[in-house]
Amino acid sequence: MTGRILRNLYVLRWVLLALAVIILVVFVLAQRQSIEVSYGQSPSSPVRVEEGAAGELGEVTVPSTQEMTTLVAADAVVRLPGAVARWNEQRVREAIGDADIRILVAPPGLDEAARERVREVDNAAVRVIGTQVSGGGLVATPDTLAGWRARFATMDVTDPLIALIARLREVPAPPEVDDLRWRDPSEREVAAVLADLRARGLHLGRGATLEGVPEQAVRAAFPDGAWFVALPAQPYGKPLPAYGPALTRLVPDQPIVVLYGGWIEYHGPAAAEFADLAAGSFYAQFGDRLSRYDYPQLNVLGVYLGKVTDVRYAGLFDRPLPYRPVDPLRVALPALPWIFTLCVAGFLVLSARSLRRSGVLGSPPRARHGADAARLAGLTSLAVEVSLLTDARSDPALTRGIGKLQAARQALDEGLPARHVWELLDEATTELDEAARVVGIASYRPANYLQGRLS
Secondary structure, three states: OHHHHHHHHHHHHHHHHHHHHHHHHHHHHHHHHHHHOOOOOOOOOOOOOOOOOOOOOOOOOOOOHHHHHHHHHHOOEEEOOOOOOEOOHHHHHHHHOOOOOOEEEEOOOOOHHHHHHHHOOOOOOEEEEOOEEEEOOEEEOOOOHHHHHHHHHHOEOHHHHHHHHHHHHOOOOOOOOOOOOEEOOOHHHHHHHHHHHHHHOEEEOOOOOOOOOOHHHHHHHOOOOOEEEEEOOOOOOOOEEOHHHHHHHHOOOOOEEEEEOOEEEEEOOOHHHHHHHHHHHHHHHHHHHHHHOOOOHHHHHHHHHHHHHHHHHOOOOOOOOOOOOOOHHHHHHHHHHHHHHHHHHHHHHHHHHHHHHHOOOOOHHHHHHHHHHHHHHHHHHHHHHHHOOOOOOOHHHHHHHHHHHHHHHHHHHOOOOHHHHHHHHHHHHHHHHHHHHHHOOHHHOHHHHHHHHHO
């Protein structure tokens, strides 16, 4: 009966040690994962793709550099097939004055080789690719919502063009002018749009490239749902139908997103708190790329909704966060160090009983083994304390040290030569010393720690 109990205690001792090692490994791995996560992290995950994979390249191209050079030499303003940029011709002529400034206008969605051919046209002082205005090594970019709205809703590049011309002429640039005008849509127009929105939450104007909405991005940005109105880029110089305000007056509690070409605006609940912020941060980050390429409205809308989601998770407007299920590992993580400590403590208690039972402690014929057991106990205690302070850099050394201590314990129990046990303990001492050195606490280096316990 006594032998069976002893065998059970022996097995239990190693089960506790194995469980402690498993808990230590889980805890360390969880700590490494937590480096890249935080509470309330936005689920939007932009993915970088190669050029052309997002449908941003059009089917148009441009002539050779020599052909474009000849065209620019013959005419002060050359518009290549597919060009979309528009401007106030009178204001631009006044900005040019009597200077010989020639403008080459190319379509959006060109690949890198075509863009390079346009940039090599030396006699064009100003080059417009899509709605990106450049020249003289400079790029003129809007820095206000009104500027971005004019550029992406009506392809208007008047202000950037005038600012760049003034810089090339080395004269002060005149103040920017917002030429965009709005009109109230007719009752018939509003009724047609509202009927589509009530039926399926989406209205597509003739010429819009949007065919549907990215459902996952919509759920993250607007958990209660939203309505979408997609229109093509509007004709330059004509008033835009203000569908957002008109629809909001009819359904004030409904989030509404309206697209005019590449320009996106939000109307509805909490618009004052976040609409301008979301639009400003979106176009400040992606405006330059949107001006050069011919992205489908689906791609532009998906990235905009991701920006809205980021703003929501930053807590910048009063909308509930999407539900996120509880991670069991994160909940249990704070308890793992205590479970680990209890397992190691149980192992030490059972090990001490085993040492006393086998006569290792206090037995003159096996004095060397008794010293080994004392050293093993001290190093094991050190490993327990250091394990609560380690990080990703010191974990490998600590794990190796625990492995050496386990091997030394087994060697002692099996009565292996004392020299073998001592070598294992030397190796464990080296690993624990490395772990303590990385942690940066001198008192946990084995020489200092064991000396303190014995003194």
